[in-house]
Amino acid sequence: MTETAVEAARSLGLTVTDPRVLYTAFSTVVHLQPSPVVARVPMNLPDGMKDPEPAVRRQQRELDVVTWLAAHGAPVVQPTPLVPRRPVERDGLSMTFWTYVEVDQTAEPDHFGATARVPELHAQLADYxxxxxxxxxxxxxxxxxxxxxxxxxxLEQDDVDRARAEWKVLEPVLTSRSGFEAVFPSATVQPIHGDAPSWNLITTVDGPLWADFEDATLGPIEWDVAGFGPELYRAYDEAARTRDLPTLDPKIQQVVDLARALQVLVCTPLVPLIPELADGIRMFATQWRAMPFAGGLS
Known part of the structure; x- marks a missing residue:
């Protein structure tokens, strides 16, 4: 995968002599040294979890959203200006190229501070x-x-049976805007990051930058903090109130928390490929088993 990214970069005119893998999980991220460019290459999913949306379309949407945010002053990791801002396909893989940023290795994780920044990101995304x-x-x-x-x-068989039964209740509510707003007519629906933005806030030597907008989508603001827990929900709400922005709806939060748990549980087949997922799945499974069935919608 690294060699494919290197070959694609060189075909675009970039100089690459010392590629370095920065991260690997759902995507492989490669610093194409000495060029100030990072390639991000999504990993293939198991056959039972093939994404019905073409990778190229998903990646182009991300590039479009981030380019717009950057143009409007949002602190984001930007696509590199050294190559065209479009996905590149090579050897059956599709990848995107980003400006390399230097991570502040001395920074301690600050989940409360990062969550408190999410309302500001939502305010910026609302106008996309x-x-x-x-x-x-x-x-x-x-x-x-x-x-x-x-x-x-x-994941036990009882878990599988419960999850399938819950999804029968949740699917008509969560998979269409009309179905969702029929149940939650006062929800704040807008463009959102889509993938736990406070966990995708990179602390660089020049300040924090939002990253990984691959799941940018239209949805309720609650989805962007789904599964974080009451203390972080309060951090979001306190920050939102100081900016006179919408706060979280507890009923919606309960439903999307459960949906987030299901999203994590269906990653179980990936554990042989990404063993570090197992602990997170166990944590979410434990929380999920204590949740009201179908988030209280049944």
């Missing part, structure tokens, strides 16, 4: 004029649950 589909991060839950199998010690 491009077309976004409804709640694209949920698109793998249905297929994932259909293919789900029990994994003793991680």
């Amino acid at each position: 004029p491009g077309e976004l589909a409804w709640m694209t991060p949920l698109r793998l839950i249905g297929p994932g649950l259909e293919a789900a199998e029990a994994v003793p010690g991680l």
Whole structure:
């Protein structure tokens, strides 16, 4: 995968002599040294979890959203100006190229501070004029649950049965805007980051920058903090109130928290490829088992 990214970069005119892998999980991220450019290459999913949306379309949407945010002054990791701002396909993979930023290695994690910044990001995203589909991060839950199998010690058969039953209740509510607003007519629906933005706030030597907008979507603001827990919800609400911005709706939060748990549980087949996922799945599974069935919608 690294060599494919290097070859693609060189074909675009970039000089690459010492590629360095910065991160690997759902994507492989490669610093194409000495060029100040990072390639991000999504990993392939198992056969039972194939994304129905073409990678190129998803990546172009991300590039468009981030380019717009940067033009309007938002602190984001930007696409590199050294190559065209479009996905590049090579050897069956699709990748994007970004400006390299230096991470502040001395910075301590600050989940409260990062969560308190999310209302500001939402205020910036609210004006995004491009077309976004409804709640694209949920698109793998249905297929994932259909293919789900029990994994003793991680996901039991009773868990699989419950999750499938819950999704029958949640799917008509969460997978269309009309279905969602019929149940939650006062919800704050707008363009959102889509993938836990406070966990995708990179502390660089020049300040914090938002990253990873691959799941940018139209949806309720609550989705961007789903699964964080009451203390971080309060951090979001306190920051929102100081800016006179919408706060979180507890009923919506309860439903999307459960949907987030299902989104994590269907990643169980990825554990052989990404073993570090196992602890997170166990944590979410433990929380999920204590949640009201279907987030209280049944």
